[in-house]
Amino acid sequence: MNYDALKLKNQLxxxxxxxxxEVVRKYHPYLEEIGLTxxxxxxxxxxxxxxxxxxxxxxxxxxxxxxxxxxxxKKMETQGLxxxxxxxxxxxxxxxxxTEKGYQLRxxxxxxxxxxxxxxxxxxxxxxxxxxxxxxxxxxxxxx
Amino acid sequence: MNYDALKLKNQLxxxxxxxxxEVVRKYHPYLEEIGLTxxxxxxxxxxxxxxxxxxxxxxxxxxxxxxxxxxxxKKMETQGLxxxxxxxxxxxxxxxxxTEKGYQLRxxxxxxxxxxxxxxxxxxxxxxxxxxxxxxxxxxxxxx
DNA sequence: GTAGTTTTGGTTGTGTACAATTAAATTGAT
DNA sequence: ATCAATTTAATTGTACACAACCAAAACTAC
Numbered sequence: 248m249n250y251d252a253l254k255l256k257n258q259l260x261x262x263x264x265x266x267x268x269e270v271v272r273k274y275h276p277y278l279e280e281i282g283l284t285x286x287x288x289x290x291x292x293x294x295x296x297x298x299x300x301x302x303x304x305x306x307x308x309x310x311x312x313x314x315x316x317x318x319x320x321k322k323m324e325t326q327g328l329x330x331x332x333x334x335x336x337x338x339x340x341x342x343x344x345x346t347e348k349g350y351q352l353r354x355x356x357x358x359x360x361x362x363x364x365x366x367x368x369x370x371x372x373x374x375x376x377x378x379x380x381x382x383x384x385x386x387x388x389x390x391x
Numbered sequence: 392m393n394y395d396a397l398k399l400k401n402q403l404x405x406x407x408x409x410x411x412x413e414v415v416r417k418y419h420p421y422l423e424e425i426g427l428t429x430x431x432x433x434x435x436x437x438x439x440x441x442x443x444x445x446x447x448x449x450x451x452x453x454x455x456x457x458x459x460x461x462x463x464x465k466k467m468e469t470q471g472l473x474x475x476x477x478x479x480x481x482x483x484x485x486x487x488x489x490t491e492k493g494y495q496l497r498x499x500x501x502x503x504x505x506x507x508x509x510x511x512x513x514x515x516x517x518x519x520x521x522x523x524x525x526x527x528x529x530x531x532x533x534x535x
Numbered sequence: 536g537t538a539g540t541t542t543t544g545g546t547t548g549t550g551t552a553c554a555a556t557t558a559a560a561t562t563g564a565t
Numbered sequence: 566a567t568c569a570a571t572t573t574a575a576t577t578g579t580a581c582a583c584a585a586c587c588a589a590a591a592c593t594a595c
Contacts, residue, residue: 252504262525265454267411310409339543360396377524381406483560483573
């Protein structure tokens with residue numbers, strides 16, 4: 248039998264997995280300064296763009312499920328970054344809204360993307376290509 | 392202040408992070424059939440190619456540290472897939488070697504890459520491009 | 536309007552990940 | 566030879582991730 252397909256070098260998934268972790272790790276020192284983890288940071292990015300979102304919408308946007316989000320959001324609530332309120336329109340939904348403190352944090356986060364960008368060794372063209380290929384792989388899920 | 396760089400849509404890291412998780416998730420049903428997790432699977436891939444490796448080499452290859460590998464390898468040892476032996480040449484090193492059972496598992500894993508490949512919506516050309524861009528990002532770490 | 540289905544969050548259990556620290560073994564400079 | 570520095574695993578503590586399951590609310594036919 249031919250086992251070439253099982254060689255690490257022939258995997259697409261592995262560099263994807265490794266690269267994701269390595270890049271997330273680059274965020275660590277910068278995020279630590281403002282008291283966020285990476286997962287909390289992407290939650291905040293959604294909230295900075297939309298003052299209010301449901302847990303459901305957050306999960307769809309970030310590809311995270313309630314088992315990850317519920318404890319994360321509760322912790323962020325105790326840190327005073329956001330508030331969790333059950334929707335009066337639909338009691339099943341929980342609405343996440345930014346607090347003033349959460350909103351203020353955006354100023355401190357604003358220079359992080361630039362710092363990360365400068366330590367990724369790709370040209371702008373390459374970044375665009377990588378970006379669109381990644382979304383192409385992710386894309387099929389939208390069609391669900 | 393301009394916060395465009397903080398928009399989720401303008402992040403490269405986020406699709407990388409999301410895509411990695413989504414693709415790893417695709418492996419789940421196939422890996423479950425042969426009793427492996429994704430992390431265990433990539434460890435096995437290294438061992439199928441090299442009957443023996445040290446924990447250090449495994450960590451360098453897979454971008455994982457001992458905090459992840461030590462408990463993982465101990466569990467795989469109890470499952471009979473591999474054996475952990477302290478090197479007699481260098482007592483600091485632990486050598487991981489495949490058992491017969493671990494070796495046999497390769498036959499059952501052999502068709503997994505094909506099954507995954509067929510549900511990634513990229514052309515061969517695109518896969519090659521994505522692959523090389525990911526390794527380009529990872530590459531700088533080799534230069535450490 | 537009510538039973539059956541779907542949607543939405545929450546909970547539990549398992550399995551990573553990694554930073555930080557520790558301890559033992561090895562190496563290297565004197 | 567010896568001691569300081571380095572290397573290697575292991576340990577500890579914190580934080581995700583997600584599958585599987587559960588319960589309550591909302592929706593859908595009839």
